[in-house]
Amino acid sequence: MSLFCDQANEISIQLPHIKLTAKLWGTQDKPLILALHGWLDNADSFLPLSQHLSNYQILAIDWPGHGFSEHRPGHYPLHWIDYLYDLDALLLALPEHQQPVAILGHSMGGIIASAYTAAFPNKVDKLILIEALSPLYEKESKAKQRLNNSFEAHQRYLQSKQNDTNVYRDISVAVNARHKLTALDVAWCEIITERNMKKVDSGVCWRSDPRLKLDSPLRQAYSQVDALMHAHEVETLIICGQQGFSQLRSAIPTAKRWFNRLELKELAGDHHLHMGNAAEVSFAIDHFLSDKDNKRD
Template structure:
């Protein structure tokens, strides 16, 4: 595997267009699971699962602009489809030594994995989705407002680039801020915050790409997503949380129409159930991969 170990389980992966950071748990002779985190999270979100999936090697990458990975160059607006290219390049690197037996994606990571697998089913053996299903979509009548809002936000971002970054006294303050904003358990906010911040002489600041918080200039329509997801052939496990996104549970009938080989299981937990309910989720993953 073309990974560079920087310290302990920390790794870096040079893709043709960008360098990714990540974490790697488990022995090299065990089957590999590639894990893809959600929006504004990072590789640390899979640390709880790695404690239970000890019969596998777990590679958790930081998406560009997250954690320790490089930011995308320039200052242009970002789009979700960029991640498909990242994933394709990453799988190409991994295939030189050990192709993963499964891709596991949470939230944004699951959306990217699902879309990629639908388009390129021969590249993925098994797919595990946690609180994710398909690319987001909206009615085409919203396209003009979306483009307008995206560019307005981007102009504000460009104007703010000359301003000094916000500095926190310590990471605990930042973790508390995320906890209050998202209601994610404080211990998990602390784990994620550790990787998404950098230390300065005067305190700590976010190192995540601020463009991640800007609206995308374009979103697919339902007909586009429907056409992409039809006849999804890869063996897939969908795990949703009882207190996760209600829209995901409402979309299960659509999932059953799209996926030819789908196991759908709901467990007690919130949107980050792979952290708070890691033991339960790990048992489901092991059972799924042994079938």
């Protein structure tokens, strides 16, 4: 297959198990960056970066249940490990001449990318993580309560799924709600929210899979994540926002121990600094990808 897009940069990719939609910016004669968005975001969250990374073609997918991509079938609980299979199938589906020179992941997308490259370092040349580090982990003692909480929430979802569609008179209501919840600039909330909503007779409603908001039934222990991430071989750039998640910045010593080839950048911005500070983030990415002799920060 080859990646062709219409005038709106929209494409679809049929994987063996699900159909994904994506945005594609740039021409085929440029090296490809595969961009993976965060939880409840979508491909349009990379629009600001696409306007600065002019030396690259950017393929930004919608994860299943996000944007215009299909939802996972059935009504079973979701788990983050499913995204690893999506990513592997996607890389296999891309044509040889459009294999990515790097995977770029923001937040959840970065979590998936870091875990995938840790397990399969021969499948990815370079890794760029924005406000992300590794799979989430917690104490083993929380496993029973997490499983119980997850199943209880899922049962409530099954009981209410026929009446759980929140309809807004227009998209501005949803935009303002996200702005108040996350403090993300209204302009960026508009970009992300528009792709995650659909029109209905009485207004607009979410097209996102409601299961995305339910807790995962299982989270790994630190020892498991440590074993996975230890001696990470892929050349990696981690970009943190100065006003981003403090937990990420405090985990930098751990990152230095995990990644064998690591470059670190802290730039102005919040958790979505790739939108609010796209120029500086793009410069850091371009420098990282064009520098063949990166050294540990």
